[in-house]
Amino acid sequence: MSNKKKQTAAEYISVVIGTALMAFACQCIYDPIGLVIGGFTGLSIIIKSVSSVFIEGGIPLWITNLMLNAPVFIIGYLRLGKKFIGRTLFGTVMLSVWLYIIPSVDLTQGDYTLAAIFGGVLEGAGMGLVLRAKATTGGTDMVATLIQSYVRHCSIVRIMQILDGSIVLIGMYVFGLRPALYAIVAVFCMAKVSDAIMEGFKYSKAAYIITDRHDEVAKAILEDLDRGVTGLKARGMYTQKEKCVLYCVVSQKEIVALKELVVEIDPKAFVIVSDVREVLGEGFLEYAEE
Template identity: 30%
Template sequence: MAFITKEKFLSNEWISAYSYLILGSIIFAVSDILFVVPYKLAPGGVYGIATVLNTLFSWKISYCTFAMEIPLVILGTIILGPRFGIKTIVSIFIILSTVWLMETYVSPDYAKVIADPMLNTIVAGVFYGISIGFIFKSRATSGGSDIIAMILAKYTKLSLGKLVMIVDGIIVLFTLVQPTETGTIGWEFAIYSLIIIYIEGKIIDMVVSGANYHKTVMIVSDQFELISSKIKDDLKRGATIFTGKGVYSGDEKKMVYSVMSRRELEILKLYIREVDPFAFVNVTEANEILGEGFKSLNED
């Protein structure tokens, strides 16, 4: 399991991991109480279910979550084995404690700190993403729906990523049973919750992998030598040349593969347009780049 780590106690890695874990857990709890619960949103997870139960029955978020989270951890451990690690348990405890403290001692006047629902949704998504990104960087999980998805993954052929989306999607649908001010079905709750999930996912990627501005480019061109020289000599980037065969023509083709910044890519595209306007150029997002010239493998 990728999230089980063995940092040496009080080492720099241990301090860094637990700093991310504690900060992320507290931000998650505060964000949930300030930006999610007041608007009756449920962007997945057990806290999403707890929000719906809080709206319908005025039950405390912390109590509802405790009643779901602890049994899930126990059940997950029985079915999957000890895969979560101590840090996941610590994260669950910190989030639960912070939520309970805010519910118990903070005045309910905190409700709807941000008056505009859409602005609130954006802020919630950003803070949710930062908090969960920090928890992931500590090599822990936030438990909850992740555990449900892991259990389902053991007995189905679906990937863990798809199962997390399905579980969170079902939780979002629970918002439809919440009463609205006009007495209609609460579609706006579900829509805002989905927006939070989308923004959260983007922010998590930025926090875990960094704000990446690099692109992967693959170029098929008869002028591959000129293009690779441009990359090496002018852009000061590395490149790899592959040999392939065109399916339709049957001719041997050369492909130049490289990774570079957006600015460097624009310079290269202008050059390719000059030397071979008929070149085939494929550009994709480079979500994470490890190795010489980029992020060291030792930092991951």
């Protein structure tokens, strides 16, 4: 099997796992206590509650989820193309299947704090896995993706927060203020977890090193740490002297060794260390083949 086929298979498996987590959070955490955190699943919970007056048990979540997604798919096909819709159709069907399979069980026993945190983490993890596989589960995920295709400076997750917030407000009128306040906590947890999964957990450290012995420090980094280093031309505004600022990216476990190495060569060196969310390239994460 080629690398491209392996990657595609892994992405579809990611969608299966991600939708399972999302459906589990909805069926076993949110729905039993009326916690609406947004999305078409949130709207489905609202519709189920309202329709229970006319239909015993209300309209099942999986049916509402499919019905709400139909018009969005038509627009998405016209705007984003067949390939994107194919993956999203798979994600939407899988979410509906999981919603049908997984029974509704109140795992939190009415504990809103546990539901908001645990549910938000599960929902965010599932959503992150799906979005990382270049798909969505339809609903506000897809609506946000469509909006983001027009408004490039906004991230999909941020747009989803706005859409989900609107649905939370609707849920407030159906289930009351208390669940809505906890839903905000759940949305926050969900956004943080999904952002982390999409951007990657492979954190690294970037170091700016200002030293008069830049040649020696650079050589030590190249030879002892086996890491690349770049010299940036700079000028001290107080002394007006030209300087060479070294820039280096290392793994978290290597940053201690880097600082010790610099101090050993030049105790007076000025070192600035910052977090790096994700690094692609040789020695770090390899670029994925399209």
